[in-house]
Amino acid sequence: MAREMLKSDSPMHELSLCESVVRIIADEAERQSFSRVLKVRLEIGALSCAMPDAMRMAFTAVTPGTIAEGAELEILHTPGVAHCEQCGKDVEVSERYDPCPDCGTAPLFVTNGDQLRIKDLEVE
Amino acid sequence: MCLTCGCGQPDHPHHHHEHDPRLVEVERNLLDQNNRYAAANRKLLAERNTFALNLVSSPGAGKTTLLVKTIELSRGRFPVGVIEGDQQTSFDAARIQETGAPAIQLNTGKGCHLDAHMVGHALSELEPQPNGVLFIENVGNLVCPAAFDLGEAHKVVVLSVTEGDDKPLKYPDMFHASDLMLLNKIDLLPHVDFDVERVVDFARRIKPEIEVLQLSARTGEGLDAWVEWIEAGRTHEVSA
Numbered sequence: 362m363a364r365e366m367l368k369s370d371s372p373m374h375e376l377s378l379c380e381s382v383v384r385i386i387a388d389e390a391e392r393q394s395f396s397r398v399l400k401v402r403l404e405i406g407a408l409s410c411a412m413p414d415a416m417r418m419a420f421t422a423v424t425p426g427t428i429a430e431g432a433e434l435e436i437l438h439t440p441g442v443a444h445c446e447q448c449g450k451d452v453e454v455s456e457r458y459d460p461c462p463d464c465g466t467a468p469l470f471v472t473n474g475d476q477l478r479i480k481d482l483e484v485e
Numbered sequence: 486m487c488l489t490c491g492c493g494q495p496d497h498p499h500h501h502h503e504h505d506p507r508l509v510e511v512e513r514n515l516l517d518q519n520n521r522y523a524a525a526n527r528k529l530l531a532e533r534n535t536f537a538l539n540l541v542s543s544p545g546a547g548k549t550t551l552l553v554k555t556i557e558l559s560r561g562r563f564p565v566g567v568i569e570g571d572q573q574t575s576f577d578a579a580r581i582q583e584t585g586a587p588a589i590q591l592n593t594g595k596g597c598h599l600d601a602h603m604v605g606h607a608l609s610e611l612e613p614q615p616n617g618v619l620f621i622e623n624v625g626n627l628v629c630p631a632a633f634d635l636g637e638a639h640k641v642v643v644l645s646v647t648e649g650d651d652k653p654l655k656y657p658d659m660f661h662a663s664d665l666m667l668l669n670k671i672d673l674l675p676h677v678d679f680d681v682e683r684v685v686d687f688a689r690r691i692k693p694e695i696e697v698l699q700l701s702a703r704t705g706e707g708l709d710a711w712v713e714w715i716e717a718g719r720t721h722e723v724s725a
Contacts, residue, residue, distance in 0.1 A: 410628075410629075478511075481508050481512075
């Protein structure tokens with residue numbers, strides 16, 4: 362099931378998620394003493410509520426005037442993984458409610474893939 | 486673009502010998518801050534025994550009309566406060582205030598959802614009465630509000646029968662986040678191709694334990710069961 366594409370002019374929660382990115386960076390800059398961010402590595406799980414393309418767009422919109430202005434955004438994709446009790450094994454899922462590809466059981470118990478976090482920063 | 490570092494800024498002085506790029510670990514979740522505000526709201530609501538419901542739906546599903554009717558029915562049973570979320574205008578808060586219930590309007594501007602920080606401010610302004618019910622009417626949007634906890638006891642998704650019965654599968658995150666699905670405008674069922682059994686089946690594929698109530702805010706059908714659901718949840722919450 363494909364997620365609906367967001368139009369570029371539509372409001373999106375990715376914008377507020379990227380505002381969180383900027384806030385976290387400002388906070389870390391103080392804690393870990395740096396003044397410029399060269400690269401942001403963002404981990405986005407396949408089952409998280411953020412769409413990578415929209416995150417890229419929002420990142421470009423919110424970083425100007427901050428220490429992350431011009432920084433590269435690297436997105437680390439983590440796949441969605443769920444456990445099927447019926448088959449007794451972990452299977453990859455692209456949506457939270459996908460049935461087990463082998464036996465059709467649904468919903469499965471999601472065990473990985475909802476990451477939405479800053480992993481690390483390259484700074485100076 | 487600056488050719489030295491590719492930073493997108495016009496040329497600016499570079500002291501690359503001073504550069505000491507290094508990697509710093511962060512490992513911080515983007516929703517952490519919202520979740521902290523939500524926890525603070527939840528604590529404040531618990532202190533006042535306020536039962537908070539976060540109403541989510543597409544635009545036009547009938548949330549405000551439902552709230553107006555719910556407030557009328559709840560008179561003499563429990564105090565009600567309302568936080569209204571819309572991108573623009575205070576039309577909805579004005580409609581609620583006409584019932585005599587206190588209401589605060591939040592305008593999110595370009596934002597597509599309420600967040601816990603905004604709701605925290607609205608709470609300190611609204612000061613919900615103890616042992617009452619707080620309705621938070623979220624921005625009409627079946628996508629974004631799913632990810633933002635506001636500190637509510639339950640998300641309640643309102644789906645009107647003039648929408649497609651495949652909505653739960655199209656917007657699974659919202660139905661997964663909700664504990665109750667209200668099927669609104671059931672007085673229109675004879676005129677639309679909306680299969681109630683199908684929508685309930687779809688919703689339960691996403692969230693097996695979701696409760697479902699059918700009602701019409703316009704005719705009043707089914708509203709008693711909804712108010713009873715609130716009463717039951719409120720009693721449970723207060724005694725918990």
